Amino acid sequence: xxxxxxxxxxxxxxxxxxxxGILAAVAGLATLAFxxxxxxxxxxxxxxNSVVWGLPHVFxxxxxxxxxxxxxxxxxxxxxxxxxxxxxxxxSGLLAVALLMGGLLVLVMDLGxxxxxxxxxxxxxxxxxxxxxxxxxTGFMVIVIAYLWTMADRQGxxxxxxxxxxxxxxxxxxxxxxxxxxxxxxxRQAYDAAILAPMFVVMSFAYGLATFMLVLLxxxxxxxxxxxxxxxxRLKNLLGIFVAGALYFxxxxxxxxxxxxxxxxxxxxxxxxxGIYTLMFWxxxxxxxxxxxxxxxxxxxxxxxxxxxxxxxALVVVGGLATMYVIIIGSxxxxxxxxxxxxxxxxxxxDGVNGQQAAYHPTIPELLLGLGGVxxxxxxxxxxxxxxxxxxxxxxxxxxxxxxxxxxQEAFVTPS
Amino acid sequence: xxxxxxxxxxxxxxGRRYFLIAGATAAAVAPAVLLQTVTAASQATPVxxxxxWGLLIDTAKCMEGCTACxxxxxxxxxxxxxxxxxxxxxxxxxxxxxxxxxxxKLQDNQTGRVTSLPMMCQHCEExxxxxVCPTGASFKRADGIVMVDRHLCIxxxxxxxxxxxxxxxxxHQEMHGQLTRVPRGKGCVxxxxxxxxxxxxxxxxxxxxxxxxxxxxxxxxxxxLKNPESRISQTLxxxxxxxxxxxxxxxxxxxxxGV
Numbered sequence: 001x002x003x004x005x006x007x008x009x010x011x012x013x014x015x016x017x018x019x020x021g022i023l024a025a026v027a028g029l030a031t032l033a034f035x036x037x038x039x040x041x042x043x044x045x046x047x048x049n050s051v052v053w054g055l056p057h058v059f060x061x062x063x064x065x066x067x068x069x070x071x072x073x074x075x076x077x078x079x080x081x082x083x084x085x086x087x088x089x090x091x092s093g094l095l096a097v098a099l100l101m102g103g104l105l106v107l108v109m110d111l112g113x114x115x116x117x118x119x120x121x122x123x124x125x126x127x128x129x130x131x132x133x134x135x136x137x138t139g140f141m142v143i144v145i146a147y148l149w150t151m152a153d154r155q156g157x158x159x160x161x162x163x164x165x166x167x168x169x170x171x172x173x174x175x176x177x178x179x180x181x182x183x184x185x186x187x188r189q190a191y192d193a194a195i196l197a198p199m200f201v202v203m204s205f206a207y208g209l210a211t212f213m214l215v216l217l218x219x220x221x222x223x224x225x226x227x228x229x230x231x232x233x234r235l236k237n238l239l240g241i242f243v244a245g246a247l248y249f250x251x252x253x254x255x256x257x258x259x260x261x262x263x264x265x266x267x268x269x270x271x272x273x274x275g276i277y278t279l280m281f282w283x284x285x286x287x288x289x290x291x292x293x294x295x296x297x298x299x300x301x302x303x304x305x306x307x308x309x310x311x312x313x314a315l316v317v318v319g320g321l322a323t324m325y326v327i328i329i330g331s332x333x334x335x336x337x338x339x340x341x342x343x344x345x346x347x348x349x350x351d352g353v354n355g356q357q358a359a360y361h362p363t364i365p366e367l368l369l370g371l372g373g374v375x376x377x378x379x380x381x382x383x384x385x386x387x388x389x390x391x392x393x394x395x396x397x398x399x400x401x402x403x404x405x406x407x408x409q410e411a412f413v414t415p416s
Numbered sequence: 417x418x419x420x421x422x423x424x425x426x427x428x429x430x431g432r433r434y435f436l437i438a439g440a441t442a443a444a445v446a447p448a449v450l451l452q453t454v455t456a457a458s459q460a461t462p463v464x465x466x467x468x469w470g471l472l473i474d475t476a477k478c479m480e481g482c483t484a485c486x487x488x489x490x491x492x493x494x495x496x497x498x499x500x501x502x503x504x505x506x507x508x509x510x511x512x513x514x515x516x517x518x519x520x521k522l523q524d525n526q527t528g529r530v531t532s533l534p535m536m537c538q539h540c541e542e543x544x545x546x547x548v549c550p551t552g553a554s555f556k557r558a559d560g561i562v563m564v565d566r567h568l569c570i571x572x573x574x575x576x577x578x579x580x581x582x583x584x585x586x587x588h589q590e591m592h593g594q595l596t597r598v599p600r601g602k603g604c605v606x607x608x609x610x611x612x613x614x615x616x617x618x619x620x621x622x623x624x625x626x627x628x629x630x631x632x633x634x635x636x637x638x639x640x641l642k643n644p645e646s647r648i649s650q651t652l653x654x655x656x657x658x659x660x661x662x663x664x665x666x667x668x669x670x671x672x673x674g675v
Contacts, residue, residue, distance in 0.1 A: 041602045043501050043588035048511035052573040052586060112571015112586060112603030120570050123551040130550035130574055186664055187544060187580035336582050338535075338660055339675070341525050348486065348518030349535070350511060351582065359511065 002399050004087045006152075006389035009382075011222045020382055023375045030372020033365035034109040042112065045366050050350050050358030051332045056110040058324040059370030062207065063103030063377060064137070065178055065200055066320070068171040069208015071096035071144060074151070075171070076238075078164030083401035084234055087392040088216070093148040094384045095212055095377075096171075097141055102377030104137055109369055129180045136174045143167045152389070175201045182327065189266045190331030195256070199249040203323065206242035210293075210316035213239065215381060217310055219391060228397030229304070236309050240297035243316060247290040262340065265355070269334055270326070274357065277330035280322045289319015333357045468560035469610050470641040470669035471625070472648050472657060473533055477635035480521065480532040485636065488627030489517040489536075492611060494595035501589045514585035514600070516608040517624060522675075531675055534624065534636070536608040537562055537583040538660060539669030545575035545584065554605075560641070560669050563609040571603040580661050583607045610638070610669075641669065 009016075037045055047054040073092035077085035108114055124131045147167045150156035156163075179200030185191040213235055220227050254271070257263040270281060296302050296312040303309065335344075335352020344351050350358055385391055392399070490496040493516060500509040517536040523529070543562045545554045553568035554575045564575075576584045584607040591600055597613040600606060611622040625638045639648030657673040659666070 038603075041501070041589040042586065043504055043509070043512050047586075048508070048588075049513075049515070049576070049585050050511060050582070052576040112573070112605070113569065114571075116568075116570045119551050119568055120572075123553075123568055125546075125549055125552040127547045128550045128574070130548065130572065134550065181574075184548070185544075185578050187578050332577070336580065338581060339520075339522050342522040342531075343525055344520060345523050345530070346519070346521035348483075348520075349515045349582065351518075351520055351535075 004399065005393045006087075006090065006391060007393045008387060008389055009219060009223060009385040009391060015222070016382075016386060020379065023379045023382065026368075026375035027372050027379060029368045030109075030370075030375065033368035033372070034114075037110075037365050037369070038114060044363065046361040046363045047366075048358070048360070051329055051360035053328055053332065054360060055325075055329075055362040055366040056106050056369045056373075057328050058321060059373050060103045060106040060110070061178060061181075061328060062321055062324045063099050063106065063373050065175055065204035066207040066211050067096045067099035067103060067377075068140070068175045068178075069204035069206065070099060070212045071167060071171050072205055072208055073212055074147065075164060075168040078160060079168045084231065087395060087400065088212075089151050090148060090390045091216060091219075091385065092212060093144050093151065094390050095215060095381055096208075097144050097148075098380035098384065099211070099377040100137060100140060101380060102373040102375070105376055106369055106373035109372075129177055129184055133174075133177045133181065136170070136177045140167075140170055140174050143170050171204075172201060175204045182331070187336060188331055188334070189263060189337060190270070190327075190334060193253065193256070195249065195253050196327075199246070199253060202242065202245040202249050203320065206239065206246045206316055207320040209235070209239050209242055210313040210320070213313045214310065214317070215378075216391075217306070217313075219385060220395070225391070226394050226396040228395060228400060230397045231395045231400050232306065232309060236297050236303060236312065239312065239316065240294060243290060243293050243297070247286070247294075250285065250290070262337075265337070266334055269355075269357070270330060274330065274334075277326055277333060277357075280326045280330070284319055284322020285326055287319075288315050289323055293319070329360055333360060463558045463615075465558040465560075466642065467640040468642045468669060469615065470539065470560065470639065470648060470671065471610070471622070472637045472639075472651055472655075472671045472673065474635050474637075474651075474655065475531050475533045475672060475674035477633050478532050478534065479631075479633055479635075480530070482631060482633065483519060484627040484631045484633075485534050485624035486517050486519060488623040489608070492623035493598045494600070497593050497595070498589075498591070512586075512588040514587055514606060516583075516585070516606075533672060533675065535581060535583070535660075536624075536670065537579075538581050538666070539608075539610065541667035541669070543666070544578040544580060544664075548574045548578040550574065557612075559615065561610050561612055561615070562607075562669075563612060564604065564606050566599065566601060566604050566606070569604040571605065573605060575605055579607075580664055580666070 045054060071092055073085055074089035076082050077089045108117055111117070120134065124134075126132065143163065144167055147163045150160040150163045176197045179197035182191045183194055183196035217227070254267065257267050270277060272278060274281070293312040293315045296308050296315075299308075334357060335355065338351065343355070344353050347353050352358070495514055495516060498513050500506065500513070517534055520533055520535050522531045522533070524531075539560055539562045541560070543554070543556055546556055546562065548554075550572060551568045551570055553565045553570070554562070555565060556562045571586070573586055576586060584605050586605050587600055587602050590602050594600060614622065620638070622638050625636045628634060628636045637648045637651055639646040641649060643649060652671060655673045657671040658675060659668040659671060660675070
């Protein structure tokens, strides 16, 4: 094992600026979309009084939980003492802060009165999990920046372990809080479930790691930095466990609902008759976000191919967005059951006449706003790795720490 | 010298003129201001928890097809002043315009019995909308009325996610020609406030109650749930009634009979 050397991202200037230019263009379009929606009012979006949170929230929540998941790689190195992950810690921290920033911006830009953000920062109602999240999110950024300092500065080194543990506990609280935004809602049947909080934590592990791997592999490929099989194997195995974990929680959530008779209507709607939401659930959440990546990761041949690993990560991200779409929009689309045992024949406010789901058609400005959050997250990451030493020069097999998984074999090799 | 004298004379004249104008204006306005202050004194009295306002809806008296209560609510609270933004499709606008009160027609799956009733904010004692509001804009008055402080609402719509009765609306469009008593602004959330302006003027009914009575149906009773002598309390003692989604134990201020 050699000494880990961190270096700025030294891709050719033209390449760097073109990447930044594309991202800035997306962020610029998102700014225009924001201006348009705020100026005219939300009527230009697909959101309405039945589906009150739309596509921007899908992106925002995805980015927020992905941010906390991206920090896991650093936590595994610091908190769980896995030396092979240590060189990845800095990039992990940077990505976590960047994605959280992107997600929060989308959330704020979609407010009905974004100019009143100062009100949200000066008036707190502590019975609201939203108010708590304001502290959890800002606290996360401060702690992770401190964590980065302990990783990068010799003076901060002694605090690395303690700040790392704090960051790990905080990120668990943050994702629990994000899951609780939905889990605490008694009004809607698909929410109102404590399991949503841990489910969001496990999903954040999967989405965060998949996004981290995509960024890492792209950045290393662009500059020709080596990543050895040892590192790739560890990362993709971990991703497999996280994806399987997320699927497990999904299964338990639906089995519980299926067991409880009052939720039969919801489950038969979502699993069989929900139209786009049923499609998103089976094809997006289960197949693309779960079974396909698992198939690649545990395939004896494909899992050794770097491109297939990239494909598995991309599938997890796409599946993650579909999952958020089902959880956030699908759950609102299913009518609130105000009168159990009765059918609503007529309503002046779309109360689910004859069980009909609420309509929601996402619009281009909403999509642009959501993509803008992704772009902001990536801009911060790209600029960060360009100007500061966030990435190790090499992750080749002879550079990274000994792989404990194969330690038993190596330890028993007879010296020649 | 003559110019200087002229200037001084003008100056004195101007000053006197302003003084007289100001004096006359003050004399004309002061009584109005004082009168206003005197009138406002009753409105400025803090709301107390000695009362809890509520509604009782007798679905047996609620006529199918009658929308008098809704029309009156829309008129009273300026909801009929909403116009679809230019270029907006009618079907989309229907889902985006603010609605405080709507009629629902139900059929029992077992018996086939059909019921018609108005739905609005249920003015819960433990309102989920108030719990989730990050800024405290969603609040409950001491007299039990649940409403939104439009100066604190940031338009996050979390209260709409949390309301078990789908009672809240978001203002999706720019507003013009509003009523002074019910101001509304783009980007905020609102819902039925039991005609709170009437409470503050000491009136003892709501627009929907008056309209229903004018139609001769008398299906809605408004009153103080805490006063055992009030008509609503007396009727509640006689008539079997229930809360919608009573499993949530929110202790709603709006009760239904015959559902």
